[in-house]
Amino acid sequence: MRAAAPPLAGRCILMKDNHMTDLCRIGVAISGDLLEKFDKLIAQRGYTNRSEAFRDLIRNELVQETWKSSDSEVFGTVTLVYDHHARLLPEKLTELQHHYHTAVLSALHVHLDHDNCLEVVLVKGKAALVQKLSNALIAIKGVKHGRFTVTTSGHDLP
């Protein structure tokens, strides 16, 4: 017996201007209060319609999910603010980035004022490795603020 063709589960085909598009229309039940807050938020963020805001929320959740699989390939940035006079801090930063050189794509350094530096390190690699590097950078003594942001190559994201 031949296997049946896979069902089109979850796929929607809509006609738009006489062309088929792979777009699904869904209805979402939401309280008036919540919707009002949502509309206010997305207006502040510059969205002109709810659909794009919903899609971005979903994409963000999907990116966060890939992050949980330590084997997936991710891109990210590590943002650091530090006083470059802090003892051995610049040396440790350089040493770590050399140690994890396969995961470091680029780094941007800005001298904020006489003492403070802003550094953004662009990283790429297996989630577990990139996380390790970012934790190590942020944990260096003298780093005043550190933030790791994960993103995606975009391949698997419609």
Ligand code: NI
């Ligand atoms: Ni500097």
